[in-house]
Amino acid sequence: MQLSGKQDIEVPIDAVFGMLSEYDRFERFAIRRGVEVRRTGPVAPVSEGLIWDTVFVVRGKPRPVQVVLRQFEPPHMMRFEATGKGVNGETIVELLALSPRRTRLIVEMSLSARTLPARLLLQSLKLGKARLRRQFHNKLEKFSGTLEARYAGLV
Numbered sequence: 001m002q003l004s005g006k007q008d009i010e011v012p013i014d015a016v017f018g019m020l021s022e023y024d025r026f027e028r029f030a031i032r033r034g035v036e037v038r039r040t041g042p043v044a045p046v047s048e049g050l051i052w053d054t055v056f057v058v059r060g061k062p063r064p065v066q067v068v069l070r071q072f073e074p075p076h077m078m079r080f081e082a083t084g085k086g087v088n089g090e091t092i093v094e095l096l097a098l099s100p101r102r103t104r105l106i107v108e109m110s111l112s113a114r115t116l117p118a119r120l121l122l123q124s125l126k127l128g129k130a131r132l133r134r135q136f137h138n139k140l141e142k143f144s145g146t147l148e149a150r151y152a153g154l155v
Helices: 013-020 021-030 116-125 128-154
Strands: 004-011 035-040 051-058 062-072 077-084 089-101 102-112
Touching: 004 128, 013 089, 013 102, 013 128, 021 035, 021 051, 089 116, 102 116, 102 128, 116 128
Parallel strands: none
Antiparallel strands: 004 102, 035 051, 051 062, 062 077, 077 089, 089 102
16 A cells, blocks of 8 residues: 655745754654654664654554565655565655745655455555545644744744
């Protein structure tokens, strides 16, 4: 299953990449929403090989997932791989400078199943794909607005 979206942001590319690289902020955000997060691997500076061991609840069951930062190319791209019980995922975050003060944020996510229970889980997600896609785009739009507001507060 794949989801993708793009959003134009009124913020310079370096500032967007800097805000997207603040992993401490994202870890705290996940923890506040009930996700267990533990970072391992090289902690500072941020680089390829950074690992998060996470546990979150999906459909009433705790799901352990390991997320690895596989590619880190400032200020243009980050690629994450996620591995869980029976499910693999990949998220690519790309930034494209449209002008000195405008950046296009492109997010592509894909999930694949390795086991039958995981296939059933993904199939149930595909049944609600239109709703899932709409939620994804709404969250991306809201997130982009948050980045713009944070940048406006910094300038």
